Amino acid sequence: MKEQTDLIVGFAKSLCNRRNAAGRLLINLSEFSIFPADGGWEMASGYDWEEKLQKNKRYDFIFGDFPIGLAKDDMEVDGSVERHRKNWIEIYKALSHVSEGGMGVFVAEPTAFFLNEGERFSNLLRRGGWSVQAIVCTTEKAFE
Secondary structure, eight states: HHHHHHHHHHHHHHHHHHTTTTTTEEEESSSSOOOOOOTTTTEEEEGGGGGGSOOOOOEEEEEEEOOSSSOHHHHHHHHEEEEEEHHHHHHHHHTTTTTEEEEEEOOOTGGGGSSSSHHHHHHHHHHOOOOOEEEEEEEOOGGO
């Protein structure tokens, strides 16, 4: 497992460095964090992470270290209620803190965007002005 998580972390850090991202945010909600808290990153943790951020601050790069496989929950979007996996809701919330031209990298279930519910979530992202640029699949055992 360590090799695979090191690969994910190395990819995210390299991508962040190549983009010269000045404002970097690590959101850690996972009990088994894969992303080490080293210098240059603002940290937020717990499901109240948004309340800990400076109001209206945007980041060039956000890494979301969220638990996977969470139950579905309701979220309000444009006056209507939609039901999505809790970790996907956290991804959606995190994206509202990405600066113009910025990027977010999030760990999600390997099948996330290949299911009907993933397509609905992808449509929600597009309506918010975001898009999925890449999906990196790992083996099922990567997070055991």
